[in-house]
Amino acid sequence: MTKDKELALSKAKGRKAKGIGEARRLSDIGEFGLIDRIARRLPAPGAEVVVGIGDDTAALRVSGDRLLLATCDIQLEGHHFLRDKIAPQQLGRKALAINLSDIASMGGRPRYALVSLGLPKDLAVSWVDALYDGLQEEAARFGTSIVGGNITGSPLILVDITLLGEVEEDRLLRRSGARVGDRLLVTGTLGASGAGLAWLVAREEGRGTGDEKRGTRNEERGMRDEVGEVLAAHFTPTPRVPEGRAIGATGAATAMIDLSDGLASDVGHICELSNVGVRVEEARLPIALATRVVAEALGRDPTAFALFGGEDYELLLTAPADRVGELVAAVGQTGTPLMDIGAIVPAAAGRTLLLADGRTIPLEPGGWDHFRG
C-alpha cells in the first residue's frame, strides 16, 4: 500500500480501530440484529419519511407537481471493486455517488435511497458500520435520506442502491434533445478516475519485479499530491448534483448524461437518442494537471484517459451556442468549471475527434462494456 492510499484510508481505519464489536462477524448478530444496528446508527429521518427502515416498505411524501426520478446501480465485489483495495467507507460513498450522478444528469434533486446489500456471513460487523458511515456521509452531503433496503447472505459483497429524486417537469433533461448546431459541454475535468485506476493497476503489476516496484514507489514520492488526487477521483468521485440543478434551472441545456463509461462511449448515447453526430476537439478537453503528471509517469496518453477512462461522473450536456455563456456562469456559481469541448453536427457527419495535430479521426466507444470487456 502506498502512503497516499494509507492516507486516504486512515480516517476509515481510525474509525475501525475504536469501533464497537470489532471482532464480531455478521453471523454473530444475524440478519435482524444487523438491520436494527443499521437503523440505530442512521440519523432520524425528517417528517417526509412517514415510514423508514423496519417495515415492509418505506412510505414517503413526494410532490405531485414534480416528476419522480428513479434509478439503481450496483457495485459488485470482483467486478466493480476488490475488497482489499477499497475501504468500506469509500465503497459506501462511491456506491451512492454513482446513483446521485444519475439523478444529477436529469437535472434532479436526490431525495431517498434504498440500500440492497449482499454480505458474506464472516464479514466483520465493523466493516458494515464503516460502509454505512460512507453511505450516510454521502447522503447527508446531498440532502438524501436512507429509507430502506434489504440484506441477504452472499459469497460476494454487493451494494445495490436505488435512488429516488424529483425534478420539475420543465427542467427534466434527457439524452434525446441535442440539436445540430448545439455546443457540447462538460463539467469539471476528464480522465482523473481512469488515471487513478491505471496507477493502481501499474503498482499491482509492479509487484512482480522488485525494480519496477521500487521505480513506482520512487515516482510516487515525487508526486504524492498528484497520485492522491487521481486516486481520490477513482475511489470517491464527486457527483455533480448542484451543477445539475444549476444547469436545469437555466432551461438552456437540450440534452444531458453523466459520464460513467467514458466520454467516447457516453456521448454516443446522446448521438443515438438525439439522432445527431458530434465533433469533439482534443485541444479543448479539460484534463487536470495531476492526470497529465500521472499519465506521463505511466507512459500513457492523458487524452485516452479523458475519452475512454470512465467513471469520471462529470455531466456532459448540449446547448445552443448563444446559451453557453449563461450556462458557464450558472455552473461557475457552484465552483465547478464548465468547458465547451465540441459541436453537435448532423448524424451523417458521424462522431469524430479533431486531434490537436489537426487530423480528424472517428470517435469510437472504448468505454467499459460489462460483457464484452
Place this chain on the structure above:
Amino acid sequence: MTKDKELALSKAKGRKAKGIGEARRLSDIGEFGLIDRIARRLPAPGAEVVVGIGDDTAALRVSGDRLLLATCDIQLEGHHFLRDKIAPQQLGRKALAINLSDIASMGGRPRYALVSLGLPKDLAVSWVDALYDGLQEEAARFGTSIVGGNITGSPLILVDITLLGEVEEDRLLRRSGARVGDRLLVTGTLGASGAGLAWLVAREEGRGTGDEKRGTRNEERGMRDEVGEVLAAHFTPTPRVPEGRAIGATGAATAMIDLSDGLASDVGHICELSNVGVRVEEARLPIALATRVVAEALGRDPTAFALFGGEDYELLLTAPADRVGELVAAVGQTGTPLMDIGAIVPAAAGRTLLLADGRTIPLEPGGWDHFRG
C-alpha cells in the same frame, strides 16, 4: 425431474425452443445490446412514464396526495434459488412477486419496477428473454410497469427488484398498530411453499438410493395434483395485492405484514413493533389439503410448514374483534379466504401457540435467518 415439474416448466421450454437466438450468449450481444433487446421486448409504457428504460433514470408521474411506497428485494443464485431448479420465467415471476407482496402488506397499489440484474456473460440470451417474460407477466397482472434498472456482469445470477407503489395516507398499514384484544388474521393458506421446498429437497436426497428414488416417484404418481400445487406455491407465489387493497379500504385493520420468513418469525415483528404478545391457535391454522397430503407423504408435520416454512407471501394482519366480519367479507370479494387464527394479548403474556391437544407452548421464530441459517 418429475412429471409435475416438467409440466410446470413446459410453457417456458416451449417458448425457449422457438426463441430467436437460442444459442447466443450475453457476451455475443454485449451490455448495450441486451438493454436494447429488453426495451424492445417490453410493452410501451403508459403516459405516466415520462422517461422509461434507456436514459440515466426513469421519470415518473406520481400523486402528491398519496404516499410513495418503496421496497427492494433480491433473489441470488445459490442462496435463494438454484439455476437448474427454477425456470427463468418462474424466477422472473417470483422476484417481482415477493416485492409486490411487500407493497400489498402496506395496503398499497404497485406502480413501477426497476430491475437490477447481475448475469454471467456465458448465459444464453434466451434465458434473459424468459426471465423478462416472467417479470412482465407478473407486472402486467398487477398493474405495474417496468421502467428501468441496470445490468452488470456477475459470476452468480442476481435479480434485485425495486418496486414503487402508492397508498392513500389513511389506508397505510404498518407493523406497529396492533392492540391488545385484536384478532390475528391471515389470508389464504399456510405452509404450501415450505411443503413444496421440502418435497424438492427429499426428491434430491432420494437420488442417492434407487429404492428411495423409486419410492418418491411412486408416491408422486398417486398425488400429482398435490405435488403440483405445493411446487407452484413455492416457485410462483401469488402476491396478495387486491387483498391488501381490500383490507386497506375497510380501515379496519390495525397492523399488517406479509409472510416471507414464516408465521412464527413474522408475527414477532408485529409483536415487537406494536409492543404486544400473541396467542396463535394451531387448530385454526389454514392448511391446504395438498400441503397435508405432501407433509404426510414426507413424514413431516404440516403445522411446522405453516409456522416455519416461510415464503407463503400471505398477508398477516390484526383488527378489533368487531371488525373481523367486515374484513372477511371484503377479502372474500377477491376470492381469497381470510381466517381468524388467534388473539393479540399483552406483551407480558408473551408469544404462544395453543396446540390442538390443549397444551400451550412458546411460539419462537424458526424462520430462515440469512446469516444464522
